[in-house]
Amino acid sequence: MSETNKIDWIHHTSYVHAIEQSKSTGKPILIYFHSQSCGGCNRLVDNVFNDTQLIGAVNDSTIPVWVEVENSKPDPRISELVGSHIFIMSPVLQLISSDGDIYHKFLGAPLHTRLDLGYCRVHHDVEGDIDASETASQLSVGLAKQAMASFNYSIAESKLRKALNASNTASVAVREAAYWLPIVQARGQYPEDSVSEDGIAQTAIAREVRRFCNTLIQVPDHELMVDWPGVQGEGGWAHYTDCLRELCLGIYQMLLDVATDAAQKRAAQGRSLTRAQMIIRDWQVSFRDLQASLIGLKGPEYDQQHLHQNYTLGKQRTIRNNIVHCVMAEFWAHSPAIRSTLEASRTGIRHSENVSPALVNWKIHGPAPYNFGSIQSLLTLWEKRHQQLVEEFSGITDAELDASLNWWEDSPVSVKFRLCRLGWHFHDHAAVVETICQRIGHERSETELLAKLLFNALGRAEGEMVGLSRDEQQALFASAAHQLKTRSDELARVYEGYLNKRADAAYATTQAQPVAAAV
Numbered sequence: 001m002s003e004t005n006k007i008d009w010i011h012h013t014s015y016v017h018a019i020e021q022s023k024s025t026g027k028p029i030l031i032y033f034h035s036q037s038c039g040g041c042n043r044l045v046d047n048v049f050n051d052t053q054l055i056g057a058v059n060d061s062t063i064p065v066w067v068e069v070e071n072s073k074p075d076p077r078i079s080e081l082v083g084s085h086i087f088i089m090s091p092v093l094q095l096i097s098s099d100g101d102i103y104h105k106f107l108g109a110p111l112h113t114r115l116d117l118g119y120c121r122v123h124h125d126v127e128g129d130i131d132a133s134e135t136a137s138q139l140s141v142g143l144a145k146q147a148m149a150s151f152n153y154s155i156a157e158s159k160l161r162k163a164l165n166a167s168n169t170a171s172v173a174v175r176e177a178a179y180w181l182p183i184v185q186a187r188g189q190y191p192e193d194s195v196s197e198d199g200i201a202q203t204a205i206a207r208e209v210r211r212f213c214n215t216l217i218q219v220p221d222h223e224l225m226v227d228w229p230g231v232q233g234e235g236g237w238a239h240y241t242d243c244l245r246e247l248c249l250g251i252y253q254m255l256l257d258v259a260t261d262a263a264q265k266r267a268a269q270g271r272s273l274t275r276a277q278m279i280i281r282d283w284q285v286s287f288r289d290l291q292a293s294l295i296g297l298k299g300p301e302y303d304q305q306h307l308h309q310n311y312t313l314g315k316q317r318t319i320r321n322n323i324v325h326c327v328m329a330e331f332w333a334h335s336p337a338i339r340s341t342l343e344a345s346r347t348g349i350r351h352s353e354n355v356s357p358a359l360v361n362w363k364i365h366g367p368a369p370y371n372f373g374s375i376q377s378l379l380t381l382w383e384k385r386h387q388q389l390v391e392e393f394s395g396i397t398d399a400e401l402d403a404s405l406n407w408w409e410d411s412p413v414s415v416k417f418r419l420c421r422l423g424w425h426f427h428d429h430a431a432v433v434e435t436i437c438q439r440i441g442h443e444r445s446e447t448e449l450l451a452k453l454l455f456n457a458l459g460r461a462e463g464e465m466v467g468l469s470r471d472e473q474q475a476l477f478a479s480a481a482h483q484l485k486t487r488s489d490e491l492a493r494v495y496e497g498y499l500n501k502r503a504d505a506a507y508a509t510t511q512a513q514p515v516a517a518a519v
Contacts, residue, residue, distance in 0.1 A: 002470040006055050009066040011133030012077055018088060021061045022098035028146050030062035030139075031085065033092040033112065033122070035069045040127030047343055051132030054498045057139055062095065069112075069122055082122065086114045088329045089125045091357065091370065092137070095142035099304045102317065103149070104142030107172045110135060113333070115408060120272065123408035129489065137163045137173035140182070148184060149305055156184045165510060181297075190299025192374040200379045205477040209458045210482040212251065213451035215491050217296045218499050219244065221446040230490045248450045248490075255457035256424050258480050261263060262464040263404045265476075273466065276419065277397035281463030284425035287386055290326065290426040290460030291379070292320070292452035293433040302375055306439040319436050320387060322429050323378065328368035331385040332423060336361040338418045345403035345415075357407060393419065 010018045022029050034041050050176050085094055093106040108130030112122040144159035163177040183190055197214060201207035224245040233241040237250045266272050273281060280418055302320040336357035344350035396415065404412035452482055465473045
């Protein structure tokens with residue numbers, strides 16, 4: 001590390017000592033992952049970490065730890081720390097607890113991606129542009145989030161106001177402080193929980209599935225087997241719509257019928273799914289399954305820390321962290337690698353090895369989403385970007401699946417592998433979200449599980465339509481969307497009185513039981 005740096009850094013070899021200091025003082029750990037070959041890291045050392053005011057703020061309020069990532073031989077401690085905090089395009093500067101819970105990632109710091117099994121190397125994605133003033137302001141925001149995690153709302157508000165007063169209105173610190181301030185003032189309650197999700201879905205069928213499910217999950221499980229007072233189903237369902245549970249299963253089957261009909265019509269027209277489209281079909285199912293894992297969650301649960309013990313390999317991430325990561329990885333990391341491989345295969349010209357596909361995508365579409373802001377906005381962005389990618393990649397030919405190119409890897413990776421990864425990456429994080437739900441005490445109701453089933457069926461139906469025009473898809477879904485809208489209206493009418501009472505009771509309960517939040 002630089003001799004001119006006056007921050008009281010503790011070297012990663014003494015990380016156990018840093019943990020002890022953090023626990024004894026109550027100060028969070030400011031962990032910095034330095035790579036000598038990273039221009040952005042060297043800029044931080046030369047132009048940011050030597051700022052007098054920042055040095056004072058860091059030394060007074062944190063336990064600073066310097067991780068020297070690049071070494072001549074593998075180091076177990078470095079591998080552990082990189083594995084815990086550097087994922088895909090992760091900031092090299094983070095504020096964490098003594099247990100490894102991530103309070104804040106400094107936006108505008110260099111972004112790195114961890115490599116290979118031992119996590120002893122990193123890929124430099126974005127150099128970053130954060131300056132000393134913004135770093136100090138984001139430190140105030142991070143300290144506020146630490147206070148929020150302990151329900152110290154008065155301290156949190158003071159730290160947020162400090163960030164708001166010290167930064168220009170366009171800074172990331174101001175935007176994040178402005179998001180958390182009303183939540184702090186409401187003692188951990190999220191105003192967005194009362195905002196409608198109508199704008200998230202981009203198609204009529206997705207909108208109606210989400211609407212039905214959001215009503216369904218408010219119905220208590222003991223109502224599932226009560227005689228259904230609404231309209232009976234048609235055909236065989238006239239004998240099997242005795243209760244709400246069977247109504248849900250009827251909708252599930254209706255969506256599967258749409259999937260079957262779409263596959264049959266395509267086959268009859270000689271337009272069956274290509275191999276690439278079959279992979280995208282599976283990716284679409286995993287997309288809806290991951291979305292389904294969020295069913296029934298409230299704002300505080302997205303940000304609730306859940307381990308509070310120093311585990312390795314990054315298991316301290318919140319649900320929000322996981323979803324932001326998935327949105328970023330899909331559109332800003334995995335997909336640019338597929339796109340650059342296809343462009344090289346189709347034109348015979350590959351981008352310069354010094355130009356990251358992710359950085360090209362970043363310059364065109366702007367930065368990936370942040371770990372703050374309304375969940376509705378995040379899910380809306382995800383829906384739009386995902387649909388954009390499905391349409392773009394649906395034209396990949398079977399021959400192009402074998403095209404390969406290396407990005408940060410030591411050897412070329414095929415389009416087929418990268419395309420498949422889009423799907424199983426979502427399944428991976430869906431499992432993580434469910435695990436976090438268990439740890440934070442969110443017990444799944446049976447209505448939530450039925451809602452997840454409907455999201456899965458929606459993904460299966462959408463998957464069979466990959467490669468069709470939007471007009472064709474709308475026509476295939478038209479009848480189901482209409483029937484589902486009718487059922488959603490009916491469900492809301494049947495439980496209207498109860499749902500209103502439940503909403504009032506839920507608000508009173510959350511007012512009395514604040515939940516820790518830290519991202």
